[in-house]
Amino acid sequence: MSARILDGNALATRLRGQLAERTARLKEQGVEACLAVILVGDDPASAVYVRNKVAACEKAGIRSLKDVYPSDADPATVLERIRALNEDPGVHGILVQLPLPAHFDEAAILEAIRVDKDVDGFHAENVGLLSQGREAFIPCTPYGVMKMLESESVPVQGAEAVVVGRSNIVGKPMAMLLINAGATVTVCNSKTRDLAAHCRRADILVAAVGRPRFITGDLVKPGAVVIDVGINRLTEGEEAGKLCGDVDFASASQVASLITPVPGGVGPMTITMLLTNTVESAERVAARGQRA
Numbered sequence: 001m002s003a004r005i006l007d008g009n010a011l012a013t014r015l016r017g018q019l020a021e022r023t024a025r026l027k028e029q030g031v032e033a034c035l036a037v038i039l040v041g042d043d044p045a046s047a048v049y050v051r052n053k054v055a056a057c058e059k060a061g062i063r064s065l066k067d068v069y070p071s072d073a074d075p076a077t078v079l080e081r082i083r084a085l086n087e088d089p090g091v092h093g094i095l096v097q098l099p100l101p102a103h104f105d106e107a108a109i110l111e112a113i114r115v116d117k118d119v120d121g122f123h124a125e126n127v128g129l130l131s132q133g134r135e136a137f138i139p140c141t142p143y144g145v146m147k148m149l150e151s152e153s154v155p156v157q158g159a160e161a162v163v164v165g166r167s168n169i170v171g172k173p174m175a176m177l178l179i180n181a182g183a184t185v186t187v188c189n190s191k192t193r194d195l196a197a198h199c200r201r202a203d204i205l206v207a208a209v210g211r212p213r214f215i216t217g218d219l220v221k222p223g224a225v226v227i228d229v230g231i232n233r234l235t236e237g238e239e240a241g242k243l244c245g246d247v248d249f250a251s252a253s254q255v256a257s258l259i260t261p262v263p264g265g266v267g268p269m270t271i272t273m274l275l276t277n278t279v280e281s282a283e284r285v286a287a288r289g290q291r292a
């Protein structure tokens with residue numbers, strides 16, 4: 001069997017077009033959706049992510065603010081800026097690019113963001129709301145994965161779903177969303193005994209491991225849906241400099257029914273869901289304004 005490809009670029013383009021229509025409608029109501037992005041330090045990958053987020057905002061008609069601090073910045077200065085953005089009624093989403101320098105208390109920074117502006121969905125209160133299946137900002141990468149499954153009408157309810165990885169950013173919220181959608185969910189980590197046996201049971205297999213081509217075709221159940229969250233830059237051999245996922249696409253695509261490529265799979269959906277969360281936040285503000 002040769003899998004169909006779940007094209008994240010195409011879906012992201014379609015959804016971003018709809019977002020541009022929504023931001024235009026908001027402007028007619030006098031609300032300009034606005035995302036504030038904070039970058040601390042000079043990590044080149046983080047700088048690229050922030051640049052991409054700002055550019056995507058512009059295309060979707062979202063205003064963006066960008067604050068850049070040096071890697072030796074005083075956390076108090078960043079906290080002060082977050083508090084000011086919290087109070088600014090013109091700002092609908094606040095994002096602090098991770099990772100932060102080691103002298104920062106990441107949890108304290110994330111928790112300083114107002115819950116109703118936490119468009120990354122990392123605030124403990126949003127995490128709690130999500131775990132209770134209540135309305136919350138959903139972390140962008142797993143939210144994007146759910147949209148991809150929805151776009152292909154993949155049956156989630158009753159499915160065996162296996163998530164490889166248990167990070168706060170991807171693995172855990174991914175598992176929570178699948179649980180909320182009625183899947184039977186297994187979450188694997190680096191200590192899992194017999195990872196292969198778990199993976200081979202999965203109707204939906206999500207790889208968020210951070211290891212290039214880790215999930216090979218022999219770990220995939222025939223006909224499974226394989227979602228590759230990984231983004232790894234190869235450093236050796238002929239392919240040095242190329243990006244690849246956590247799934248060995250060549251072998252897994254022979255066994256799966258549907259598979260996301262890297263690049264062009266989950267990656268473009270992550271930024272799309274950040275834009276979605278920001279627009280939804282602005283729409284809530286606009287609706288409040290109309291009721292007032």
Ligand code: NDP
Pocket residue numbers: 141164165166167168169170171188189190191192195208209210211229230231232246266267270
């Ligand atoms: P983390 O490093 O935070 O988490 C990796 C997880 O994989 C951990 O839970 C770890 O287990 C688990 N793991 C590591 N080795 C094994 C193993 N041998 N067997 C089973 N599990 C293992 O990574 P992230 O969750 O932040 O990211 C995962 C991947 O997704 C990365 O490639 C990252 O670049 C990518 N990513 C992509 C995004 C996108 O937009 N597409 C967004 C965010 C991340 P343990 O907890 O035991 O250490």
